[in-house]
Amino acid sequence: MRGKYNTVLGSLLLAGAALAAPCPPAITAIAGKVAELRDVPAPFSPPCRLIAPGALRAALDHKLRRDLPVAPELFIEALTRLGFVTGEPAAIYNRLLDFYASQVLGYYEPDGDEMVVVDTPAAGRAEGALVWAHELEHAAQEHRFHLPSRLLAMRGDSDEQRAASAIAEGEAMLVMYVLNAPGVGVQGLELAETAVRQQARGLAPPGVPEYFVADLAFPYTAGFAAVLRAYRAGGWPAVDRLLAHPPTSTAALLHPDRPGVPGSVPAAALPPVPDGWREVFTDSVGEWGLAFLLGQRLGAQAADALAAGWDGDRLRLVRDPTRPDRWAVAWRLACRTVQARQSLEEAMQRTLPALFAHLAPPERLQFTWVGAGRTLEVRAAWPSPLPR
Secondary structure (H helix, E strand, C coil): CCCHHHHHHHCCCCCCEEEEECCCHHHHHHHHHHHHHCCCCCCCCCCCEEEEEHHHHHHHHHHHHHHHHCCHHHHHHHHHHHHCCCCHHHHHHHHHHHHHHHHCCEEEEECCCCCEEEEHHHHHHHHHHHHHHHHHHHHHHHHHCHHHHHHCCCCCCCHHHHHHHHHHHHHHHHHHHHHHHHCHHHHHHHHHHHHHHHHCCCCCCCCCCHHHHHHHHHHHHHHHHHHHHHHHHHHHHHHHHHHHHCCCCCCHHHHHCCCCCCCCHHHHHCCCCCCCEEEEEEEEEEEHHHHHHHHHHHCCCEEEEEEEHHEEEEEEEEECCCCCCCEEEEEEEECHHHHHHHHHHHHHHHHHHHHCCCCCCCCHHEEEEEEEECEEEEECCCCCCCCC
């Protein structure tokens, strides 16, 4: 099971030099089955491009530099400053490139509505057919709901993007399993869900920080569970509703039975970028990200319980261009109850000084805490306004 589906869990969208070519028979054969299962209007046969295995790593690097809001090395450094990962950013990035490149067999590219195929013998084997079912379903999602294109437009809110991506990956996993085992019942699908979770726990490449492994696995595990729950309740029409209107946060994905919609915190609620400083990014951490961060110090169970009180957040990360060691954070969080905010505030006061230890020199790592009602605002190493 693990060897059979590893390529699916590791698939990434990437771009690079490629040659137009006829689609491998494995792709052509499975495209019709996907179209029939998911009611995709004809014709449904995305064209193919071939990419050489030796060009894959460079192509992946090009894709990441094009699609990330900041350079990959800077993005990884930001994660180290915030306590999500530890290590030297350039070395981590090189290991990530090696890991991702080792997992990719092919992918669907929504920009050109085409399948990009790594030119290896594996592309035509049975293992490859599973990947093509998965990736062709992403093409079907684009044709019917424009979901892959919508995901690309969510770069400003990684929590929303993570939640919507989970639906996209989870539904593609469901299609892959149904086509691989025609007539499979709900019990068999539940066994498949367990297998996916077990496989994700075993996905631990050497030298790759846990954050990237967990972030890669989350859409497949939580997403497959959410889609399977909808499928059990209402079949493919219920799944279609998820694709058309995916949850807007990981909190909504993880707690589908909660009444109402999780809140949000606008970027305007944060202080502006200080004079002379540069913004790295402004983003939403979300329940999943908050749980992972706190889990570095509190353990998963306690962190999950605290993060479950999340009801919206926005974080602004800035840096001093004249001092590479000086970064600062302003983070505003909303909680579901006053008690949840009080518990989160107490936990963050205990953990953030250690998690943010690399944000600025010790003498400048000052914290400001403002808790009122259900809202908490934290500023770490944030510079005071200059007199005018």
